[in-house]
Amino acid sequence: MSNKYNETIAFLKPFLNEQPETGIVLGTGLGGLVKDIQIRHQISYAQIPHFPLSTVESHQGYLIIGTLAGKEVLVMQGRFHYYEGYDMEQITYPIRIMALLGIKKLMISNAAGGLNPDFEIGELMLIHDHINLFPENPLRGHNNPQFGPRFPDMSEPYSFDFIKTAEKFAQTKNMVLQKGVYAGVQGPCLETRAEYKYLRTIGADAVGMSSIPENIVARHMGLTVFAVSVITDKCIPDQLKPLRLEEVLAAAQKAEPNLIQLFHYMVGKLD
Ligand code: HPA
Numbered sequence: 001m002s003n004k005y006n007e008t009i010a011f012l013k014p015f016l017n018e019q020p021e022t023g024i025v026l027g028t029g030l031g032g033l034v035k036d037i038q039i040r041h042q043i044s045y046a047q048i049p050h051f052p053l054s055t056v057e058s059h060q061g062y063l064i065i066g067t068l069a070g071k072e073v074l075v076m077q078g079r080f081h082y083y084e085g086y087d088m089e090q091i092t093y094p095i096r097i098m099a100l101l102g103i104k105k106l107m108i109s110n111a112a113g114g115l116n117p118d119f120e121i122g123e124l125m126l127i128h129d130h131i132n133l134f135p136e137n138p139l140r141g142h143n144n145p146q147f148g149p150r151f152p153d154m155s156e157p158y159s160f161d162f163i164k165t166a167e168k169f170a171q172t173k174n175m176v177l178q179k180g181v182y183a184g185v186q187g188p189c190l191e192t193r194a195e196y197k198y199l200r201t202i203g204a205d206a207v208g209m210s211s212i213p214e215n216i217v218a219r220h221m222g223l224t225v226f227a228v229s230v231i232t233d234k235c236i237p238d239q240l241k242p243l244r245l246e247e248v249l250a251a252a253q254k255a256e257p258n259l260i261q262l263f264h265y266m267v268g269k270l271d
Contacts, residue, residue, distance in 0.1 A: 004049075004050045005050075005096065005097070005100060007049045007050060008048060008049050008050050008051065008093075008097050009097065009100055009101065011048060011049050012043075012048065012063075012097065012101060013101070015040075015041045015043065015065050016065060016072075016101065017040075018072045019072060019102050020065070020072045020073060020074045020098070020101060020102060020103050021071050021072055021073070021103060021104060021105065022068075022071060022072075022073050022074075022103055022104070022105045022106070022107060022267055023073070023074045023075070023076070023095070023098035023099075023103040023105070023106045023107070023223075024068075024073055024074070024075045024076065024106075024107045024108075024109075024263065024267070025075075025076045025079050025095075025106070025107070025108045025109065025211075025214060026075060026076065026077050026078070026079075026109060027079065027108070027109040027110035027111055027210065027211075027230070027252075028110065028111040028232075028248065028249070028252055030109045030111075030230065030252055030255075030256055030259055031077055032256045032257075032260055033068075033075075033259070033260045033263055033264070034064065034075070034077060035260075036068055036069075036260060036264050037064060037066045037067065037068045037073065037075065038066050038067045038068070039064055039065075039066040040065050040066045040067075041063075041064070041065040041066070042062050042063075042064050042065075042077075043062060043063045043064075043065070044061065044062055045061035045062065045063065045078070046061070048063060050093065051063075051093065051094060051097075052080050052086050052090040052091075052093060061077070061078035062077040062078060063075070063076060063077070063094070064076075064077055068264065068267045068268075069264055069265070069267045069268030069269075070268060071267050071268060073267060074098050074101065074103060076094050076098075079091075079094075079210060079214070080093075080094075081187070081188075081209055081210055082134060082136075082186050082187070082209070082213070083186055083187040083188035083209055087136075088134075088136050088137070088138035088140070088213055089138065091138070091213050091214070092138045092213050092214060092216075092217040095214050095217050095218055095221075096147065096217055096221065099147075099217075099218065099221040099222075099223055103223065104223060104224065105162075105223060105224050105225070105226065106214070106215075106218045106223045106224070106225045106226070107225075107226045107227070107263060107266065107267065108127075108211050108214055108215065108225065108226070108227040108228070109227070109228050109229075109230065109259060109263070110182075110208050110210050110211045110227070110228075110229050110230070111208060111229070111230050111232045111248055111251075111252050112125070112182060112206035112207060112208035112229035112230070112231060112232065113190070113191075113196075113206060113207045113208065113231070113232065113233050113234070113235035113243075114205070114206055114231040114233065114234050114235060115183075115196060115199055115200045115204050115205055115206055115207060115235050115236075116178070116180055116200075116205040116206070117236055118178070119178050119180075119205065119206070119231045119234070120176075120231065120234075121231055121232065121233060121234060121251045121254075122230070122231065122232075122251050122254040122255045123176050123177075123178055123230075123231045123255070124175075124176070124177055124178065124228050124229070124230060124231070124255060124258055124259060124262065125177075125178040125179065125180050125182075125205060125206050125228065125229040125230075125231055126158075126163050126166055126167070126177060126178070126179045126180075126227075126228055127158050127180070127181070127182045127206075127211070127227040127228065127229060128158055128160075128163055128179050128180065128181065129157060129158065129181045129182075130157060130158075130181060130182045130183070130184060130211075130212050130215065131181060131182075131183045131184070131202060131203065131204055132184055132212045132216070133183055133184055133185045133186075134184055134185070134186050134212060134213065135186055137216065138213045138216050138217050139152070139216060139217070139220055147217075147220055147221055148219075148220035148221050148222060149220070152216075152219055152220045153219075154216075154219060157215055157219055157225065158215070158225050158226060158227055159224045159225060159226060161224075162224065162225075162226040162266065163179065163226075165266065165269055166226070166228075166262060166266060167179075169262065169265050169266075169269075170262070173261065175258050175261070175262070177262075178205070178231070180204075180205025180206055181203055181204050181205050181206075182204065182205070182206050182207070182208060182211065182212070182227070182229055183199050183202070183204035183206070183207045183208075184207075184208060184209070184210070184211060184212030184213075185207060185208075185209055186209065187209035188209065190243055191207065191235065193237040193238075193240050194237070196235045196236070196237045196240070197237045199235075200237075206229045206231060207235060208229060211227055215227065226266060228259060228262065228263075230251065230252050230255040230256075230259060231251070231255075232247070232248040232249075232251035232252055232255075233247060233248060233251065
């Protein structure tokens with residue numbers, strides 16, 4: 001393993017008193033889960049050796065170490081996007097670090113545009129599969145066998161068991177929980193009507209600009225992944241309206257109580 005990874009691990013290890021079980025990536029406008037966490041350390045990305053720095057104002061950049069639902073968690077408050085100019089290694093660096101620190105499960109949230117006409121703004125979609133349309137794969141290049149195999153299997157990118165558990169929970173709470181395929185694109189521009197039509201045709205239910213690189217490195221390192229999209233806007237070609245960032249953030253906020261409840265439950269439940 002390169003010195004870089006060793007240096008980051010050496011910096012972070014003293015902050016851990018227990019083995020973290022779960023890593024969590026908090027997506028756009030979904031930071032409220034933090035209120036449920038008993039925070040022991042909240043470390044600015046700027047302080048952590050070799051961590052990339054967050055550039056988008058709506059994203060804070062902190063690694064949180066604490067407990068949630070009685071479980072030891074590592075939480076990325078703020079993530080890195082390809083459209084910001086980072087390369088794939090930088091985007092996925094914190095995921096690899098969390099895996100090296102011993103997490104076994106990764107929970108991801110993101111904001112996504114709804115392509116499936118049955119989806120409403122503010123609903124949650126469990127991601128059961130994805131279509132990777134990023135121009136690069138984070139595993140391209142020399143494979144480090146300490147991280148994982150050259151050709152990682154992707155037949156279950158998002159744990160079927162976790163999805164079942166989440167669906168059962170949602171039923172007991174009368175929570176609408178959609179399920180679908182997430183298409184990941186590089187952005188930063190939103191898609192054209194023709195592109196939405198294309199994305200729907202190839203089998204996507206939602207589209208966003210994150211999460212897939214994180215999922216790929218997590219699966220490469222043997223983590224089980226659970227991921228949820230908040231549907232922040234409708235991407236139906238004939239009804240398309242200009243989208244404003246404030247609308248995306250407002251929709252994410254509207255969905256936040258359900259997402260928090262779901263993540264809280266799932267962290268406590270997963271073994
Ligand atoms: N495309 C369209 N709408 C969106 C996206 C996207 O990538 N992310 C959130 N809403």
